[in-house]
Amino acid sequence: MYITITAQKLGGNYSQSSTDFVDYLEKENQGLEQEDIEHFFNQYGDEIDAKEVVKEIDSNTAKLKNREPKFYSITVSPSQSELRKLQNSSEDLKTYTRAIMKDYATSFNREINGKPITVDDIKYFAKIEHQRTFKGTDKQVRENQPFATKILELKNNIRKIEYQQLEGNIKQMKTQIAKLEAEAPHQQNGKRIVQGTKKEGNQSHVHIIVSRKDASNSVSLSPGSKHKASEVEMHGKIVKRGFDRDAFFTKAESSFDKTFGYKRNYAESYKSKKDFIKNPKLYFTTLLGLPASEKAIAFKMLAKSGVPIASIPTNQVQLALKTIRYLKRGVDVAIKSGSIGI
Template sequence: MYISISPQKTGGAFSKSAGDFVSYLEKENQGKSLLDKEYFFNQYDDKIQPYEVIKEIDGNTSKLKHKEPKYYSITISPSHYELKHIHNNPEKLKAFVRDAMKEYAGSFNREIGGRPINVDDIKYYAKIEYERTFKSNDVAIRENKPFSKQIAHLKNELRKVERGEVPGNTRKLENEIQKLVRDAPYKIRGQAVEPGMKKEGLQSHIHIIVSRKDASNTYSLSPGSKYKASEVEMHGKKVKRGFERDRFFQNSEKAFDKMFNYNRNYVESYTARKMLSKDPKQYFLSLRNLGINEKKIAFKMIRQAGLQLPVLHLPQNKVGFAYKQLKRIIEASIKASSIGY
């Protein structure tokens, strides 16, 4: 499970309203009947209209500065294994989001009226999406790029030949294109993967738009705070501040596991992904020390990911080492017949 938190994009090129983001989240509803549309939901309501979301988020910005984000975007992306475990059930996804937002509220080291913040203090709206498309920064697109460029060039040449603009052999060009498609490392239904193409398999994920201000439009609650849990003295009083991202990510995973009796493997845990980014050597030592059954599942997950590292952003001086170690462990295990396809 991957969870990310991003502030509203601000600046001259971006709208101050939540309207553009809400419209973007309506893309999968285009062309669908009212019965088939996916609605926004929050902690208590299931069928919230887009205009209500815009009105509530845009109207909950009291005393925020011009350049401050008015809302934050949380994206929760369950893995294929997690989605398969719950049979990709949207009602179960909603139930999980509601638990995760309790963890979100509890991760603020703040108080309102002398009590800890709870989910009723958070103004949020969530939307399930069921599709994903390949983007230019995806591994499949990057590794397919040399082939895609040649395919595009040859297709352009083929069109010119077919129009009689230049001499050429159409059959030869078609065969060259087919060979490049066959050689491309990533394909879907016989077609080389390109940006905009829909990804296969279970792709359900949740977008959550969260107001920067609390539900009473009084207190500013920023998950992007540079402060972790701490106390500071202001006007002679001790004031709590900060947001604990690690707590939110870890407790959300635990909530999913408890709610659905999910047995999380080491490599799909937030703790493991964080260790990989901080200390790759320790990560691989931990991977090697797993029990036999868990290790088999871990290697299968890594192999099915195409040897992609669970964390996309590693310091440059650690990337090569991490990949070499991962490949060496997997290859050694396969040779020892400890992993079955």
């Protein structure tokens, strides 16, 4: 599972409308038949129109300044292993979204009218998408780039020859292009992966737009708060403040496992990510101490993410700092692809 929480940000000041973001989330519906369209939903409603989402989010911004975010974006991306556990991607992800938004609410160290925050205090809308495309920052695109550069150069030379600006053998250049296309290290369905290529397999994920203000439009609720959980005196009263991201990510992972009976391997857990960041030695020690069957699954997960498995230390003596530093870069990729993000 990979979950991110991002503040709305469009330039120096924050946009006063959620229109652009909602339009972006509607892109996958273009050209689809009515029965195939994915609608927005919230805790209690389905098939919510995009215009209604914009209206509800934009009208719920009382007393927010221009340089304050009006909403936050939460992206929930289950791993391929987690997606295989779902019976129906759309309906199951709706169920899961509604579960983690309860977790989101209880992760605020706040009270409204003397009562802890519940999901009914959160104004949010969510949408499920089933496609992803490769970005320029993806490993596959980056490692294919040298081949892309040479192919582009050859194509430019062919055009120059056709316009009599350069001399050369077009047939020979086309043969070179075909060879480079085939030699690019990352292919999908027999074609070189480039930026914009649709990723194969189940790519279902959830986008959630959540208002900065509570449902009554009176209290500001920021998951981006620097305060984890604390109390402060304001106007002579003790006020609770803060959002515990660590608690939210832990609860979100647990909610998935309980809801779908998912048996999570250490290598894909949020705990493993924290161990890896804070104490790499503990991470590798725990990895090596797993039961044989679980260790095999963990190594398989890491191998799929490009970690040099042959170099992972096999005993405690080999858990030297130098070895850990060497592996850190590769394991970090695996952690990001299989765990909840911070």
